[in-house]
Amino acid sequence: MQSITIPFDSSHVIETSENTTKLSFTLQDLKAAIPDECFQPNVSKSLFYFFRDILIISLLYAVAHYLDSWFFWPIFWLMQGTMFWALFVVGHDCGHQSFSKHKF
Secondary structure, eight states, rough: OOOOOOOOOOOEEEEEESHHHHHHHHEHHHHHOOGGGSSSOOOOHHHHHHHHHHHHHHHHHHHHHOOOTTTTHHHHHHHHHHHHHHHHHHHHHHHOOOSOOSSO
């Protein structure tokens, strides 16, 4: 088996003390690098993702019911956990009003 090493360019990191590291960019630099359209809520896109997640959850339940096999349950739990986390993210985005500009 071959080992892969990735060189680390430390020119972008400025050491400030033994336990902390100061980066050479700020949060504003990162935000400026993201296109403005990523910060604009899009209701149709948000609803598409929401209903897609609901559909995937429903399909996973249908497959679990159809297979009804002990070896599928751990896979089912992992996949459903991921999908319900996705629904949590939708609710979280609603709380920050990034789902829509309108309050529902």
